[in-house]
Every structure is written in C-alpha cells, then in structure tokens.
Amino acid sequence: MTKGKESAEENGKAVEPIKAPDGASSSAQRNLQEQLVKLQLRSQQGETKKTYAFWETQPVAQFKEDGNTLQILEEGPIDAPKTTADVRQEPYNLPAGFEWSTCDVNDKKIVEEVYQLLTMNYVEDDDNMFRFKYSQEFLQWALQPPGWQSEWVLGVRVSTSGKLVAFITGVPATVRARHTAISMVEINFLCVHKKLRQKRLAPVLIKEITRRVNLHGIWQAAYTAGVVLPKPLATAQYWHRSLNPKKLISVGFSRLAPRMTLARTLKLYKLPEQPVTEGLRHLEPKDVPQVAELLRGHLAQFELAPEFTEAEVLHYLLPVEGVIDAYVVEGPDGKVTDLASYYTLPSTIIGNAQYNTLKAAFMYYTVASRTPLLQLMQDLLVMAHQKGHDVFNALDIFDNEKFLKELKFGIGDGRLRYYLYNWRLARELKPQEVGLVLL
Amino acid sequence: MADSSSLESQFEAAAAHVASVAGNGHLNSDSLLQLYGLYKQATEGPCTAFRPSFFDRKARSKWAAWKQLEDMPAEQAQQRYIELVTSLSPSWQEHAREKASTGGPGGPVFSSLVNSEEEVDTGPPLGSLHLLASEGDTSAVAFLLDNGAHIDSRDAEGCTALHWAADRGSLEVIQLLVQRGAAVNVHDSDGQTPLHYAALNDQREVCSALLSAGADASIRDHAGNRPQEVEEGLSSWDIWPDTTA
Numbered sequence: 102m103t104k105g106k107e108s109a110e111e112n113g114k115a116v117e118p119i120k121a122p123d124g125a126s127s128s129a130q131r132n133l134q135e136q137l138v139k140l141q142l143r144s145q146q147g148e149t150k151k152t153y154a155f156w157e158t159q160p161v162a163q164f165k166e167d168g169n170t171l172q173i174l175e176e177g178p179i180d181a182p183k184t185t186a187d188v189r190q191e192p193y194n195l196p197a198g199f200e201w202s203t204c205d206v207n208d209k210k211i212v213e214e215v216y217q218l219l220t221m222n223y224v225e226d227d228d229n230m231f232r233f234k235y236s237q238e239f240l241q242w243a244l245q246p247p248g249w250q251s252e253w254v255l256g257v258r259v260s261t262s263g264k265l266v267a268f269i270t271g272v273p274a275t276v277r278a279r280h281t282a283i284s285m286v287e288i289n290f291l292c293v294h295k296k297l298r299q300k301r302l303a304p305v306l307i308k309e310i311t312r313r314v315n316l317h318g319i320w321q322a323a324y325t326a327g328v329v330l331p332k333p334l335a336t337a338q339y340w341h342r343s344l345n346p347k348k349l350i351s352v353g354f355s356r357l358a359p360r361m362t363l364a365r366t367l368k369l370y371k372l373p374e375q376p377v378t379e380g381l382r383h384l385e386p387k388d389v390p391q392v393a394e395l396l397r398g399h400l401a402q403f404e405l406a407p408e409f410t411e412a413e414v415l416h417y418l419l420p421v422e423g424v425i426d427a428y429v430v431e432g433p434d435g436k437v438t439d440l441a442s443y444y445t446l447p448s449t450i451i452g453n454a455q456y457n458t459l460k461a462a463f464m465y466y467t468v469a470s471r472t473p474l475l476q477l478m479q480d481l482l483v484m485a486h487q488k489g490h491d492v493f494n495a496l497d498i499f500d501n502e503k504f505l506k507e508l509k510f511g512i513g514d515g516r517l518r519y520y521l522y523n524w525r526l527a528r529e530l531k532p533q534e535v536g537l538v539l540l
Numbered sequence: 541m542a543d544s545s546s547l548e549s550q551f552e553a554a555a556a557h558v559a560s561v562a563g564n565g566h567l568n569s570d571s572l573l574q575l576y577g578l579y580k581q582a583t584e585g586p587c588t589a590f591r592p593s594f595f596d597r598k599a600r601s602k603w604a605a606w607k608q609l610e611d612m613p614a615e616q617a618q619q620r621y622i623e624l625v626t627s628l629s630p631s632w633q634e635h636a637r638e639k640a641s642t643g644g645p646g647g648p649v650f651s652s653l654v655n656s657e658e659e660v661d662t663g664p665p666l667g668s669l670h671l672l673a674s675e676g677d678t679s680a681v682a683f684l685l686d687n688g689a690h691i692d693s694r695d696a697e698g699c700t701a702l703h704w705a706a707d708r709g710s711l712e713v714i715q716l717l718v719q720r721g722a723a724v725n726v727h728d729s730d731g732q733t734p735l736h737y738a739a740l741n742d743q744r745e746v747c748s749a750l751l752s753a754g755a756d757a758s759i760r761d762h763a764g765n766r767p768q769e770v771e772e773g774l775s776s777w778d779i780w781p782d783t784t785a
Contacts, residue, residue: 226650233650291647327649339651347740355653360663360671362707363741364732365697448650494651515651539648 153331155304160523162332176279176527178320188315193308195257196300201309202256202265206244212237214265215256220449223292224327227514230353231448231459235290239424239446243289243540247412248273252313253286257302266294269306271314275408276323276537278334278524282408285321286314287539288522311522322522325539327515334405334521335530337496339513340505342482343370344462345491352450354459354492355511370509374487376480378472384427384440389415391437392429399468403499403536405519418442418466425465428484430472438471441481443493444540462488464495465538478504498535551618554625555579557632571628575621577605582617586610595667595680664695664704673701673717676710681717691722698729706734706750709743718753725754731761732770739767739774748779757781 157163160179192201206212216237225232235243244254249272257267271286288310293302314322341355346366349355357363384392393414400406409417418427418440427442442465447458462485469477485493495501495510496517504510519535558567558575567575580587587606592599609617625632664670669689672680681701685691692700702722705713714734718724725733735755738746747767751757757780760766768775 224647224650226652231650231652233648289647324647325649326647339649341651341653343653349653353652356655358655358663359674360666362674362697362699362704362737364707364728364730364737365663367740368730446648511653511655513651514654515649517649 155307156331159307159331161330161520162334162525164332166332174525174527176525177281179523179525180320183315183320185316185318189312193305193312195305196302198260199257199266199302200260202258203252204254204256204265204268205251206237206241206254212240215240215268218265218268218294219290219292222295223290225451230451232451234447234449234458236423236445236447238421239444239540240290242416242421242424244270244272246272246274246416247410250313250317253310255306255310255313257306266297267302267306268292269310271310271322273319274323274413275410277406277408278521278526279404283321283524284319285323285521286319288322288324289539321524323537323539324520324522325517326520327517329518330520332520333518333529334526335498335519335532335535337498337517337519337532337535339515339517340495340497340501340510341513342493342495342508342510343491344372344482344486344493346370348456348459348491352453352456352459372479372483372486374483376483378430378439378476378480380431380433381428381480382431383420384418384429384442386415386419388429388431388437389418392418392440395437395440395468395470396466399470400466400536404530404534406536426462426484426488427465428481430477432471439477440466440468441477442466443481443485445488445490446540459492460490462490462493463538464493464501467499474500475504475507478508482508496535496538497532498538500533502533547615547618547622550622551582554622554632557629558625567628571624573601573605574624576602577607577609578617578621578624580606581609581612582614582621585614593667595672595684597667597677597680599666668695669693669701670695670699670704673710673713674704674708676705676708676713678710678712678716681713685720691717691720692726698727700726700734702726702734703728703732703737706738706743706746707741709738709741709746711746711749714746714749714753718749724750725756725759727759727761730763731759733759733761733767735759735767736761736765736770740770742771742774744777744779747777751779751781 162179166174195201204211204215206215216235219240220232220234223233223235253271255269256265258265268290269288269292270290271288273284274287275282275284276287277283288307291303291306293300293306311322343349343355346355346369347363350357350363350366357366361369389411393409393411396409396414400408407413418425420426423445425442425444427440429437429441430439431437443462444465445460446463447460450456450459464481467474467477467481482493493510494513495505497505519530519537587603587610589603591607592603594600612620669681669684669691670693672684692702694700695704699707700722702714702717702724703726705717724735727733733755735747735750735757736759738750747755755767757767761770768777768780
C-alpha cells in the first residue's frame with residue numbers, strides 16, 4: 102500500500118545480486134532469511150491490536166467489537182439509513198494549495214498524467230524493488246465498466262502548477278455479501294505522491310469519494326489492501342507460478358534454491374508449448390450470454406462475490422490486448438463449458454540494469470465445469486507464458502487451493518485483505534469463501 | 541501478566557521487523573545467527589537436536605547459536621532479542637509504526653516468492669562435494685578430495701561437482717577441480733556439460749575458463765543445443781572457438 106518511505110532510487114538501494122561471489126556465506130544467510138520471512142508471515146496475524154485514528158471514525162467493522170462476545174452484532178449496514186438529501190453538498194476541504202480534479206481517462210493527456218503518478222508512486226514491495234505499473238489501456242478498462250461515473254475518477258492537483266499529485270477511484274458493482282446483494286462501489290487506485298505522504302491526504306480522498314458515491318444513493322464499498330485495517334472480512338494469500346524462472350531469479354523476485362541448479366529449475370517450471378484442451382479459444386462477444394450464465398452459477402457458491410450483468414461480463418472479459426485475456430472452451434455442439442481468464446499487470450523493476458519490467462499475469466474469473474480445473478489452469482499458464490509473462494499470480498480464493506501446489510505455484514510474501522465499508526458480516530470469511538477479484 | 545504479554549508483543553514486532561529487513565542485506569550473518577539462536581530459544585526452548593556434521597557449516601553454526609543459550613529462560617531470550625534488534629537498528633519501532641500507520645485502503649499488494657523448505661529440501665545432501673562446490677567453498681572441496689571423495693561422482697541428475705561449480709559460477713572451485721583432473725566434458729542426464737551450465741547462467745568468465753580447460757563447445761545436449769545455443773544472445777560472445785561459430 103501507500104507507504105511513508107521515500108522512493109527506492111533516493112534511498113540508493115541497489116538490487117541484491119543473484120550470485121554473490123562468496124556463495125557459502127550468502128547461502129547461509131539466505132537460509133536464515135527464509136526462516137525469518139516465514140516467521141514474519143506468522144507474526145502478522147497477531148499484529149492487529151493498534152489504534153487507527155481515521156478508521157475508528159468510519160462505519161467499518163472494528164477490532165474492539167471482538168471483545169464483546171455476549172452481544173451478537175447484526176449483519177448489515179453499520180450507519181443509520183440516510184438519504185441523498187443528508188449528504189454534504191460541498192466537497193471536503195483540501196490543504197491549502199491543492200484542488201479536486203475529475204480525471205477523464207479518455208483524454209490522452211490526462212490518462213498519461215494518471216499513468217505517470219501511479220507508475221512513480223503506487224504500490225511497492227516491502228524491499229522497494231518493484232512497483233506496479235498499470236498501463237493506460239488497463240486504467241481505461243478498469244475505470245469504465247457499465248455505469249461508471251466520471252466524478253468517481255478523482256484526482257488532486259497542485260493549484261499553481263496543475264500537477265496531479267493524488268488519486269482515488271470508484272466503480273459501480275453489485276456484490277453479494279453472504280445472502281444480500283448490495284449495489285456498491287469498488288474503491289481502488291488510492292495513491293498519494295511520495296513527497297506528500299505526510300499531508301494526510303488519504304483520509305480526505307476517502308471521505309470525498311465516499312461523499313460523491315453517497316450522492317448517488319450508494320452507501321457501501323468493497324476494497325482491498327495489503328495492510329491490516331479495521332477490519333478484514335477475509336485475508337487471502339498470494340501464490341506465484343514462475344513462467345520465466347531465470348529472469349525472476351535475476352531480478353530478485355525469486356531465489357534459486359540452494360540445492361537446485363538453474364538447469365534443473367528451468368526444467369521444473371517448463372510448460373508445454375501448446376494448450377491441451379480441445380476447443381480452447383479467446384472469448385468473443387457471442388459467448389457472453391453463455392459465459393454470464395456459467396459465471397453466475399459458479400459465483401453463487403461463494404460468500405462474497407460479484408453479481409455480473411451481461412454488459413459487465415462483456416466489459417470485463419472481452420479480451421483487450423495487454424490488459425485482459427479470457428478463454429472459453431467450446432464443445433462440438435457449440436456450447437461454452439468453461440472459462441479461464443487473467444489480467445496483465447506489469448511492474449517496474451527498480452534499479453535493475455538488465456531488465457526494467459516484470460510482466461505478471463493475475464488470475465481473474467475462471468470456471469471449470471467440463472474441463473478439469475487442473476488442466477484448464479495449466480492451459481491458462483501455457484497461454485500466459487506464450488504471451489511473454491514472467492510470472493502468474495493467484496490468491497488462495499475461489500477453489501484455487503485445488504491446483505496451486507499441483508501446478509507448482511510457490512507461496513508469496515504478500516497477503517491481501519478484503520474489506521467492506523458500511524457493512525458488517527457476522528463472521529470472518531475463509532479465503533476459499535471469497536469469489537471477488539479487485540483489480 | 542500484563543508485562544509478559546507486552547514483552548511477547550514487542551518480541552513479535554521485533555521479529556517482524558527483522559523479517560522485513562533481513563532480505564535487504566542490512567544485517568550481517570553474525571547478527572542473523574545471534575537473532576536465530578535467541579528466537580529459537582525464546583519460542584522453542586533449549587536445543588535438543590544432535591550436532592550437525594562438520595561439513596554442514598551452515599547447520600552447524602545455526603545449531604551452535606541456539607545450543608549455547610540452552611540455560612536461558614524464554615523471557616530473557618525475548619528480552620535479549622529485542623535489545624539486539626534495538627542495537628542493530630535503533631529506530632525499528634518507529635519504522636514498524638510508520639509502516640502500520642501510513643497505509644490506506646483501495647489497492648492491491650505486491651507479493652513475491654518466498655522459498656519454502658520443501659522446495660529447498662531436494663538435491664544433493666548438505667556438506668556433499670556437489671554442494672560445497674556450488675557454494676564456492678574451495679578449501680572444503682579440497683579437503684574432501686584429499687580424503688578420498690570421488691571427483692566425478694554424480695548426483696541424482698547426473699551432475700558432477702564441476703556442473704555445480706559452473707552453475708553457480710564458482711571460478712576458484714572450477715580451477716581446483718580442473719587442476720585435480722575432473723572430467724570437463726561430462727554429460728548430465730540431459731546431455732548437458734558444465735559448459736552448458738555456465739552458458740545457461742550467462743557466466744562468460746566461467747565459460748572462458750572451461751574452454752581453456754578443454755571444454756568442447758561443439759557438444760550438443762539432448763535437445764540438440766550446443767552451449768552457446770542454450771540462451772539467446774550467447775553466440776555473440778567472442779569466446780567461442782571459430783569452428784563452432
């Protein structure tokens with residue numbers, strides 16, 4: 102998430118070389134580091150007893166409710182019901198010298214500004230070696246699903262220079278939380294310029310986007326974050342499948358196991374050149390009614406899942422080069438039986454002389470009804486590899502646990518927390534009960 | 541009660557901090573070893589494992605770091621751990637706080653691979669000639685050879701110590717092995733020679749060293765590739781003999 106650190110370039114931190122000249126001591130150190138990382142993964146769970154100056158004022162489930170075991174809190178909205186007439190009419194105040202700016206991502210110049218802001222200032226890994234680099238086409242796709250509102254693509258500019266320095270977005274979606282389908286927004290792309298992290302802009306951005314959403318009579322939101330905030334609905338674990346192990350090792354995304362040669366590592370991750378499923382092809386507009394039906398049936402089994410209209414299925418799953426790839430399996434009778442998809446989210450490799458971009462595919466909605474899930478996913482890996490991706494990422498949501506280990510995914514150091522705004526669930530969900538992907 | 545739980549949570553926070561900085565090389569291996577010993581003592585109590593073999597230096601130093609603390613109570617180990625973290629990075633608590641407080645919602649998280657023990661727990665045994673060669677431990681390799689280790693012994697993949705040294709680019713070990721008469725044009729189970737391994741790893745200097753030691757650049761592996769063909773771009777190196785260019 103947004104972090105208080107200055108950029109890695111300014112820190113002058115170099116990327117750790119893959120092959121240290123003194124192999125012995127570095128591999129001893131590496132072993133220890135691995136154990137310590139595991140330890141961190143464990144200790145993160147106990148790390149929730151903090152105070153949250155902003156979030157404790159918001160209508161979100163709180164940690165302190167946990168202690169109150171006698172009272173069972175009701176599932177549903179947290180705030181008392183309101184109408185749009187109750188919503189503050191004027192925008193929230195920004196610190197002096199800044200102003201609100203709605204960002205039209207169809208404007209070439211503006212989408213370039215948003216792209217630059219995110220590319221230089223958005224999410225990094227803990228060691229500041231990688232930073233997400235959403236493409237302009239991706240932003241146009243992700244921010245304009247059916248029903249999108251221009252005023253929910255919200256920026257903050259410096260009044261004098263006009264420079265874009267902060268950003269937040271909302272897109273409409275119907276999401277079912279257990280038994281209730283809720284018309285809500287998905288909040289994403291909260292980003293504040295690195296130089297302005299001390300100005301407490303994030304809470305104002307959140308309040309302002311909430312106000313703008315409330316004006317449309319929408320009172321709930323879904324969002325995800327790496328950090329623990331009050332209070333996760335579910336915590337999912339990232340897994341990674343190496344497609345180009347040599348590059349991943351050389352840029353420090355993964356490490357060569359101390360007792361495995363590179364030659365053997367490459368063999369281990371080698372994929373077939375071609376998919377094996379008969380009738381696997383790119384999704385086309387004519388497939389949408391069948392795919393929507395397939396998806397509806399599949400998503401019904403999860404406790405948190407979107408309810409897609411056909412228009413949304415068309416928007417979110419129709420392939421866009423370098424953004425979204427979706428495949429269907431069509432039987433000889435013309436019936437579409439399976440769906441597999443991923444989206445493309447590259448990252449900047451910070452300060453690496455040989456490579457500047459890590460190409461990652463992220464698993465998106467996938468339904469295996471006739472084709473075995475393992476085979477369908479293996480084919481999806483093959484397609485992602487064919488398209489030049491270095492790694493395929495997936496969370497342990499959906500039925501993914503059924504294939505992760507089998508298909509040689511390795512556990513990641515990142516966890517993704519799911520949150521709902523102004524909605525409380527009676528219990529925390531297991532990752533396998535989550536059927537929602539936020540981009 | 542309140543005291544021990546706050547020590548516990550401080551200890552966990554310190555351990556989380558160590559984990560978050562361990563990967564970036566800010567802590568030297570001595571400090572990491574001390575932290576390892578204190579952590580094990582604090583969480584698992586006295587070390588009851590047998591002392592690892594002389595050649596397994598990593599396991600041995602870790603074992604020693606833990607074993608020497610066997611009389612220390614867990615709380616004291618936690619306290620010492622926190623003190624050590626504080627002495628190594630005095631502002632760790634601020635960093636931990638800053639990290640927790642500056643995050644906001646509405647975004648994904650960047651995750652990268654963590655190597656798990658199962659993945660690591662394959663391949664030649666720790667302390668074997670192959671592994672010491674891969675680690676560049678020239679003196680240990682020499683010691684094993686002096687005491688009867690077979691220089692061209694194979695691991696499960698058909699690799700010799702020279703394959704392993706070439707894979708990791710351990711130039712000094714390569715020179716030692718060649719000097720002691722290791723077979724240079726030996727094939728693994730996929731028909732690849734140490735020169736293939738060095739080429740695959742973009743180890744130009746190692747390739748040169750192997751070529752001077754008599755490596756044959758015309759040998760094709762089972763996939764039909766010569767060493768300079770295992771990766772794109774290698775054939776442009778000027779080290780390959782003309783006959784194979």
